Amino acid sequence: MIRFRTVSILATAAAVASMGPTAASAQDVLKIGFAGALTGYLAPYDQPTQQGLELAIDEINKAGGIDGKIKIELTTRDVRSETAQSAVVAQELVDMGINVMIAPCDVDPAVAVGQIAQAANIPTIAPCASTPTLPGIAGPFTFANYTADNLQGTVLADFALEQGYKNALILISRDTPYTEKLPLYFKQVFEAKGGQVPATLEFKMGQQDFSAEVTRIKELNPAPDVIMTAAYEPDFPAFIKQLRSSGINTPVLGSDGIDSPTTLALGEIAEGVVFTNAGFPSEGGPLAKFNAAFTAHFGEEPTSVYPATAYDVIKSIEAAVKATGGNLDGQALRDAIDNLENVPVATGTLTYKGRERVPLRVVALNRIVAGEKTHVADVTPKAADVPAP
Amino acid sequence: MDLFLQQVVNALSLGGTYALLALGLAVVFSVLGLINFAHGELMTLTGYAIFFALAAGLPYPVALVLGVLVATASAVVMERVAFRPLRNSNATVMLLSSFAVAAMLHVLFQNLISARPKAIPAPQFLMRNVEVLGLQIGAVQLVSIAVTAISLLGLTLFLRRSTLGIATRAAASDFNITRLMGINANLVISTAFAISGLLAGIAALLWLFQRGSVDPLMGFLPVLKAFIAAVLGGLGSLSGAVVGGLLLGFIEVGLRAYLPDGMQAYREAIGLTIVIAVLFFYPSGLVPRREAVR
Known part of the structure; x- marks a missing residue:
């Protein structure tokens, strides 16, 4: 059931992406590329991540987009849990003209993806890779997200x-x-x-x-x-x-x-x-609310925290786009993410400011x-x- | 001394599981000359069968039996679908076919069931320990040793006493001659796969009691260990598979118990070096398959 929905969203995303320059003008669509492992040993982390991304984007788009005007478009490509394939997929996504890259859940493929996106001045966020050295290795356009x-x-x-x-x-x-x-x-x-x-x-x-x-x-x-x-x-x-x-x-x-x-x-x-x-779903807290929204959307309860942390990534991106006033230039977005403070997310709050691209979050x-x-x-x-x- | 005996029990329990797995590979190899790398996926199927049986509200013992039956039936189906149409082709083609089956099942499990592990609770009495001759032995280990012994005994009786078992052994020693004697080749091969599925199912139970969950890639590592054990014992030799499995268990536990802390990172490499050293002196394995030379 969930799978079919994923497939159809992927198909839609791919179809939209393949329309190329004739699609909506770059100013009112934020294109996000997820180089994710839908198969292989990282699939247990990246499949739930995909669900969290979908849910967050769905919510934002239903509300009219970021700031009520910028819609988000997600393109996901399978990297098969391989570092070499991650680099190939990252290049494909860059060539499609994405504005923000989302990396796989492990440090090696995440570094490969981050480096390729950086060469094109595109910021990358790694949703669940937790190695704190990751942003340092990949370079100034790569951000961690997960509890280090x-x-x-x-x-x-x-x-x-x-x-x-x-x-x-x-x-x-x-x-x-x-x-x-x-x-x-x-x-x-x-x-x-x-x-x-x-x-x-x-x-x-x-x-x-x-x-x-x-x-x-x-x-x-x-x-x-x-x-x-x-x-x-x-x-x-x-x-x-x-x-x-x-x-x-x-x-x-x-x-x-x-x-x-x-x-x-x-x-x-x-x-x-x-x-x-990364967070406990206390009653009335943001994670409990997220879990309820997830259950309503997918028809089953989340079995890991990865959908929530993926949701956090989209919330950070949303906050950064708001901060730039809708400027989707790579350098501007990078700087905006680097300056985020106390962004309310599903697992609490996130602060990137002064953290060398490894966010401070509650444990x-x-x-x-x-x-x-x-x-x-x-x-x-x-x-x-x-x-x- | 007590600690040494404790480690011996540890080695027997782990080696026994390896022996069951290696035997499953060897039974098929002996009749078809095929190493079935999708053998581990039979274990995964057992896990999912138990998971869904429990979710459907079946009693725990019934779920376990069902899990083993699913592995047995799946092995027979696997032969029918993936190997029988290729039987007259090169052995490499069948080998590749077994990899294809494994890869396809991985993706199907990940996308149709879940990429996340599914919990399989083990009965609480298996969490206790039992005192035997002054040794504290975990119930899971005792069960592993007992189940391995019973399975080996059962298999030996089947292979020595029943007509089908004797035919399987005959096919293992010379398949063509056996066919000339009027034995149905398909029946023998299906039986070999059924035995291998049964052994995979039983080994899966022991494996699941320890790990507590089933996930799509669960079968990969055990089949690798089984392959090493089968080669160590002598490919295609049934008693060799048991010897190889037990020896591998002893090597692994011995290294983990007695290698100094600084060397622990290299234990897998040291273990495999020992395996290579054994093969250097016994190139066809410890208990090589007897082949008539004419």
């Missing part, structure tokens, strides 16, 4: 210290920057504030069996007060199952990757797990209680505490 890894690491370390934990174990995987660096940012902050991280264990993504690691944790003397990891499914469920079933009840801290129905379905073994993510702390996600706190870490990327 170093923000999450800082919030988790502060939380761990508040709980009185002194001795932490981190479980990392060098397979992705996310699974490796996020726990290392945690370690950096935790140690800087007096905690100790004597043990680091490594896993291979998809390894399924954590029995050897769990047996090693059992051996540790002193036993850790807390275990922190950025593993997500299928690794996180496999790890915590084997950890708990071997009788280790050490508290576990995780990051936004485990914000998924699978974690909630784990039952009593996930009880008490605390994790960070939510959640705790799993009886198979439900409960809200612990919304935290904005002190800028001085956040480790440099």
Whole structure:
């Protein structure tokens, strides 16, 4: 059902785009290109992102466009989760005359896309790549959007210290920057504030069996007060199952990757797990409103936060276009995004001003209680505490 | 010593799952000379079957049985659709066909079901641990070891006692002669695929209990491990697949348990180097398939 709608929107977008210069004049249409992974290993992130983009654009266009006059037109092309294909698709989108580029959900293809768009003076926003070094690598036209890894690491370390934990174990995987660096940012902050991280264990993504690691944790003397990891499914469920079933009840801290129905379905073994993510849908809050709008539009509840963070991207672009007074020139838009402050978005507010293109946003702390996600706190870490990327 | 024994149990449990998977590949390879790279997708199908069965309100055990049956039936259908029309062509063509099946199923799962993982809860009793001879063993591990042992025993009985099993073994050793003896080739090949689907379904249950969700790309990694295990044991040799699977489990768990922390990043590379070293001394695998030489 959703798929058909996506296809028809894509078809419409493609048809409109193929009309070329005979379509509406550039001044009253903002063209956005999404080089997204509709297939391959990034599809679990980019397909929900596509839904969030569609919803935001639909809302804005129904209200008459940005400032009541500039309509948004979205063209999505599949990059198949490949970096080389991302570069090809990015060039195609640039050649179509887009004004703003949206990059795939992982840092490597996002860098490829950002660099190509930059050569054409087109600003790029990466909706859910969370590596804080991304904008620095890709260049001055590329912006991050998602809760950066170093923000999450800082919030988790502060939380761990508040709980009185002194001795932490981190479980990392060098397979992705996310699974490796996020726990290392945690370690950096935790140690800087007096905690100790004597043990680091490594896993291979998809390894399924954590029995050897769990047996090693059992051996540790002193036993850790807390275990922190950025593993997500299928690794996180496999790890915590084997950890708990071997009788280790050490508290576990995780990051936004485990914000998924699978974690909630784990039952009593996930009880008490605390994790960070981009926002908690408090009653009456913007995320709850977004989730209701999503459910009304797509006929099912969102199963991840990626539609909401994609919605945020469009809201940032809308705010930037308002700031330029409708000037869609690439340099003007870039500067406008770079100066955005406290833009109201689905997950709270976003500030780019003075942030080197990695936005400051709230980090939510959640705790799993009886198979439900409960809200612990919304935290904005002190800028001085956040480790440099 | 206790920790060592604990790691041995860990290795047996992981190796057992690999053995089931490798055996599934080997059964098909022995009769067709084909490595079915869509074998992992049979596991994914089991996962989705369980997910939809639970969503439809079926009781948990029924959903599990249904999941295994779906994998078995899908394997037979897969042979009929993707491999039978190509049976007389080059083995490479069938290999490519198996990749095509896998790729198409990935895209279908991603676009018709969901690109996001779907949760499959595991029964809570599997989260406990059991004390056996002073060792704390996770229930999932005990179940894996038991299920692997029962499956291997069942398969051995089938292959040695039943006519169809004997025909399958005969076909595995010399397919043409077997056909000359009046054995129906299609029946034997379908049986081989059904066995491989059954094994994939059983392995999928063990895999799903650990990971807690099914996603479109779930089958990719297990089939890779199974392939390594099958080559290690000797391609096409059924007992070889079991030996290869267990050895791979021991290599992986051994490295994860005893490699120093600084070296952990290289363990996959070290593990595969060990596999290559074994193949250097046993080029046709540890328990090579016996072939008559005339």
